[in-house]
Amino acid sequence: MPRELVVGNGKLLVNIDKDLQVRDIYFPYVGHQNHVQGHPNRIGVWIDHSFFWLSSDQWTIQTDYHNDSLVTNSQAVLPEQQIAIRVEEGVHQREMVFIRKFSVENLSNEHREIKLFFHQDLAIYENEVGDTAFFSPKDRTMIHYKRNQYFLFNGCFEEEGIKQYTTGVKRFHSQEGTFRDAEDGKLHFNPIAQGSVDSTFSLEGTLPPKVTKEAFYWMTVGKSLKEVQALNEYVIETGIQRTLNKVHMYWKSWVNKGEVLMANFSPEMINLYKRSLLVIRTQTNENGYIMAANDSDILQYNQDHYSYMWPRDGALIAQAMVKAGYHGMVRNFFRRCSEVLSDEGYLYHKYNPDGSIGSSWHPLIGENGEEQLPIQEDETALVLWAFWEDYAATGDIEFAQSLYRPLVFPSAEFLLRFIDEELNLPSPSYDLWEERRGIFTFTASSVYGGLLAASRFAHLLGEEESAERYELGAKRIKEGMEEFLFDKDNGTFFRGIYKDETTGEIKKDQTPESSLYGLFAFGMYDAKDERVKKTMNIISERLRVKTDVGGYARYENDTYFKQSENLEEIPGNPWIICTLWVAKWHILQAESLADLKPAYEIFQWVCGHALSSGLLAEQIHPYTGEPLSVAPLTWSHATFVDVINDYNQAFQRLSLKV
Numbered sequence: 001m002p003r004e005l006v007v008g009n010g011k012l013l014v015n016i017d018k019d020l021q022v023r024d025i026y027f028p029y030v031g032h033q034n035h036v037q038g039h040p041n042r043i044g045v046w047i048d049h050s051f052f053w054l055s056s057d058q059w060t061i062q063t064d065y066h067n068d069s070l071v072t073n074s075q076a077v078l079p080e081q082q083i084a085i086r087v088e089e090g091v092h093q094r095e096m097v098f099i100r101k102f103s104v105e106n107l108s109n110e111h112r113e114i115k116l117f118f119h120q121d122l123a124i125y126e127n128e129v130g131d132t133a134f135f136s137p138k139d140r141t142m143i144h145y146k147r148n149q150y151f152l153f154n155g156c157f158e159e160e161g162i163k164q165y166t167t168g169v170k171r172f173h174s175q176e177g178t179f180r181d182a183e184d185g186k187l188h189f190n191p192i193a194q195g196s197v198d199s200t201f202s203l204e205g206t207l208p209p210k211v212t213k214e215a216f217y218w219m220t221v222g223k224s225l226k227e228v229q230a231l232n233e234y235v236i237e238t239g240i241q242r243t244l245n246k247v248h249m250y251w252k253s254w255v256n257k258g259e260v261l262m263a264n265f266s267p268e269m270i271n272l273y274k275r276s277l278l279v280i281r282t283q284t285n286e287n288g289y290i291m292a293a294n295d296s297d298i299l300q301y302n303q304d305h306y307s308y309m310w311p312r313d314g315a316l317i318a319q320a321m322v323k324a325g326y327h328g329m330v331r332n333f334f335r336r337c338s339e340v341l342s343d344e345g346y347l348y349h350k351y352n353p354d355g356s357i358g359s360s361w362h363p364l365i366g367e368n369g370e371e372q373l374p375i376q377e378d379e380t381a382l383v384l385w386a387f388w389e390d391y392a393a394t395g396d397i398e399f400a401q402s403l404y405r406p407l408v409f410p411s412a413e414f415l416l417r418f419i420d421e422e423l424n425l426p427s428p429s430y431d432l433w434e435e436r437r438g439i440f441t442f443t444a445s446s447v448y449g450g451l452l453a454a455s456r457f458a459h460l461l462g463e464e465e466s467a468e469r470y471e472l473g474a475k476r477i478k479e480g481m482e483e484f485l486f487d488k489d490n491g492t493f494f495r496g497i498y499k500d501e502t503t504g505e506i507k508k509d510q511t512p513e514s515s516l517y518g519l520f521a522f523g524m525y526d527a528k529d530e531r532v533k534k535t536m537n538i539i540s541e542r543l544r545v546k547t548d549v550g551g552y553a554r555y556e557n558d559t560y561f562k563q564s565e566n567l568e569e570i571p572g573n574p575w576i577i578c579t580l581w582v583a584k585w586h587i588l589q590a591e592s593l594a595d596l597k598p599a600y601e602i603f604q605w606v607c608g609h610a611l612s613s614g615l616l617a618e619q620i621h622p623y624t625g626e627p628l629s630v631a632p633l634t635w636s637h638a639t640f641v642d643v644i645n646d647y648n649q650a651f652q653r654l655s656l657k658v
Contacts, residue, residue: 002631003295004063004613005072006279007091007098010286012221013294014098018063019043019055020074020087024296025122027096027149027221029353030283031291031307035149037123038296044117046185046202047081063613067271070251070278071244072613082107083114090247096221097231099244103214106207113206116157117182118217121170121198124149128196133167135191135199141232142167142199145225152228155217156240157205165201167193216240251278258325261644263651264600268607273644275614276637277324280317283634288332289353290314293618293630306630308350308358311337312432313635315382320642322390331399334390337383338407345414346373347380349434362430366437370501377418377429378443380411381450385522388453397460404461412454412466415447416473420499424480428499432515433554440496441485442515448477449522478524492535493519495555512542512571513555514578517585527588536585545574549625550605552579561619561628573619573628576606576636580643587646593654599647606640616640 005016015024022041024034043054059076066073071090086103106112124131124146133144140161142153164187168178178200181187203215220231235243255274283291292313293306318330350358362374391400418427425439432442451474458467485494495513497506516535520527543553551574558572583602590596609620616636617627
């Protein structure tokens with residue numbers, strides 16, 4: 001189940017599903033640790049002696065946010081009972097506080113007695129062993145803790161606080177628990193439980209006919225009981241509504257401080273652009289690590305998750321935020337890359353939010369027993385390219401100087417060493433998608449961009465000998481591309497080549513591949529180059545999904561979450577990023593406003609396949625249009641931001657010709 005709503009502040013991230021259930025709570029890092037592990041934290045409503053979980057089919061729920069804000073604005077309606085609930089939620093921009101507001105409306109002509117039940121199901125430190133849940137009578141709060149992680153839950157219905165409460169030991173992996181005790185409208189007041197525990201409490205009140213009343217629920221998070229209790233007092237003393245208002249105003253100011261969009265965008269496109277900026281912010285740690293995605297349901301697919309910082313994703317996301325005007329937000333990303341760079345000058349496959357090396361499936365030994373680096377070389381190269389894009393936008397030479405020795409110089413030296421002397425191409429590494437090892441056009445294009453960036457930095461800082469070596473290295477890569485990765489007969493580029501380490505034999509890979517957009521994305525070729533145009537035209541035709549859903553696949557016969565064997569109709573599931581890369585090509589080769597139309601239509605497609613809340617998945621089901629894999633995917637949102645800004649710049653430039 002995709003995460004329909006995400007709220008966070010760079011240290012605390014809360015994910016909410018389509019039934020308005022909290023499904024993930026990450027702290028003290030975005031992406032680590034997940035103290036819920038995907039367990040549904042339920043909300044129940046007892047009205048007129050009948051009980052309904054919001055996850056039941058009787059409810060009609062629409063998830064959404066307030067415009068320009070990280071405060072949600074969802075609606076839940078129970079038609080048969082004539083009850084409507086507006087739900088607004090947000091995480092404080094500075095404090096570890098999560099607030100939920102429930103505006104409960106009685107649509108009937110009768111007085112109603114109502115009880116709201118809130119279920120807390122935590123797995124502190126990402127496991128369920130040794131948790132404690134207890135009711136604190138002094139401040140009438142529910143507290144869960146283990147070692148140095150504390151979670152305090154409180155609430156009120158108008159002026160009344162928690163009415164009923166209970167704690168208990170869960171059974172059958174969360175299929176049973178204290179939430180079952182709520183279904184008759186009465187809880188058993190068990191004050192403490194240890195082990196694999198959960199808790200439930202109620203907020204209660206009366207609703208006159210046609211009247212709306214407000215209830216609040218909040219959580220504070222910290223490393224001690226004293227800390228969470230102090231935050232609870234802060235919320236109460238500040239005022240719960242006032243605290244939520246502060247959250248709303250902060251994010252409204254934040255999202256409107258960047259680049260101004262001047263093109264002919266629809267309101268839906270502008271809303272999705274701003275939503276994308278906000279979503280990217282929630283997935284970015286205060287320390288700089290940018291997480292790929294934090295939807296824990298992906299665990300069911302391969303017993304791992306996307307809560308890692310891939311330098312590839314991070315670099316492309318950072319560059320998009322730089323283009324949008326959010327330079328300060330990504331400065332720590334470049335600092336962290338300099339700190340985790342290996343002694344040899346390369347970046348590993350992926351990293352945890354605390355900077356430790358993440359899990360990997362890249363072996364250190366090849367098929368013939370030879371030692372090999374377990375890396376994607378594009379990840380190292382893209383960070384250099386993105387860092388130059390940051391400097392080009394800001395001119396901050398002091399920041400460039402501070403990272404030249406720890407980041408630029410060792411990375412560039414590695415890129416120069418990691419070249420096949422016979423081919424003048426990068427030595428074999430894993431491809432963009434982390435699936436195959438060889439020499440790829442995308443990798444070569446990114447290395448070209450990375451070496452050119454390093455050359456510019458070196459020249460900027462008076463390192464002329466290095467600047468010349470890096471520029472010559474980039475030229476070598478381009479020469480190797482044209483010799484070995486270009487099909488002279490067809491006038492198009494290959495996806496890649498594979499070199500037999502024993503015989504030296506070269507095998508060509510001509511699979512249509514969306515990542516060939518790298519030919520023009522990192523400065524090697526102009527998008528109007530005839531070779532690029534011919535390559536992209538073939539990609540646009542061969543990778544187009546020919547169902548009513550539309551969009552473009554990653555590459556031909558993509559098996560990841562594969563939904564069909566009909567490759568003529570569905571070469572692979574449509575990906576948001578790959579579809580936007582086609583839009584990017586149309587924009588960068590445009591010579592008139594009319595040439596921008598295909599890109600505009602792709603923006604409409606992306607808007608049409610966002611969740612109602614504006615969140616973007618990784619993939620789209622080719623028949624139903626439903627999200628596949630994780631949601632939100634930070635890279636999807638960043639690519640939308642990047643290509644929207646490309647369009648904005650092109651529109652303004654081409655408008656001058658009219």
